[in-house]
Amino acid sequence: MGKSTLYASPRLLVGLNAFEPGQSHTLHAHAGMDKVYQVIEGEGLFLLEGQELPMRAGDLLVAPAGVPHGVRNSSSGRLLVLAILAPAP
Amino acid sequence: MGKSTLYASPRLLVGLNAFEPGQSHTLHAHAGMDKVYQVIEGEGLFLLEGQELPMRAGDLLVAPAGVPHGVRNSSSGRLLVLAILAPAP
Numbered sequence: 001m002g003k004s005t006l007y008a009s010p011r012l013l014v015g016l017n018a019f020e021p022g023q024s025h026t027l028h029a030h031a032g033m034d035k036v037y038q039v040i041e042g043e044g045l046f047l048l049e050g051q052e053l054p055m056r057a058g059d060l061l062v063a064p065a066g067v068p069h070g071v072r073n074s075s076s077g078r079l080l081v082l083a084i085l086a087p088a089p
Numbered sequence: 090m091g092k093s094t095l096y097a098s099p100r101l102l103v104g105l106n107a108f109e110p111g112q113s114h115t116l117h118a119h120a121g122m123d124k125v126y127q128v129i130e131g132e133g134l135f136l137l138e139g140q141e142l143p144m145r146a147g148d149l150l151v152a153p154a155g156v157p158h159g160v161r162n163s164s165s166g167r168l169l170v171l172a173i174l175a176p177a178p
Contacts, residue, residue, distance in 0.1 A: 006149070006151075007123075007125075007151045007153075009123055009153060009154070011121075011122065011123045011154065011175045011176060012123040012125070012151075012175040014125060014149075014151060032100075033100065034096075034098055034100045034101040036096075036101070036103060036173065038127075040147075058129075060095070060103075060171075062095075062096045062101075062103060064096075064098060065098070065100065082149075084125065084173060084175075086100045086101040086173075086175035086176065087100060087175065087176070
């Protein structure tokens with residue numbers, strides 16, 4: 001999985017995550033930190049608590065602090081995701 | 090200008106701002122709070138420090154804490170902007 005940081009401060013991290021077909025970010029949670037996912041390009045499955053949510057370009061999802069979340073690129077193309085964390089890790 | 094809150098916590102506010110043609114958000118700054126703008130639909134001028142930046146759908150801009158910023162819809166259509174503040178106001 002490729003990662004790039006667009007902006008970082010103590011308050012906020014804005015990054016791009018690129019998942020090739022089959023790549024994933026397994027279920028995890030952040031204590032005291034909210035995460036916003038927005039699909040920029042492609043499509044994939046987003047995990048939030050017990051759910052698998054198919055998402056594609058333009059779709060946005062918030063994983064509030066402490067809520068388990070993850071991503072799986074189940075498609076045949078690249079999945080490009082904007083990931084925003086507040087506060088920054 | 091129309092505003093809608095998509096998500097709010099003490100750490101993060103995710104909102105949508107709709108600017109009709111001619112509407113604007115004058116230059117202002119937030120102490121201790123970063124703001125991410127992303128154009129969802131349409132186009133407009135984004136002000137950041139002394140600059141006027143034309144932006145359109147897909148473009149993203151960060152106004153770090155304390156840096157004056159604003160928006161002006163100089164186009165003939167609606168400008169829809171995702172605005173993320175961290176921490177929340």
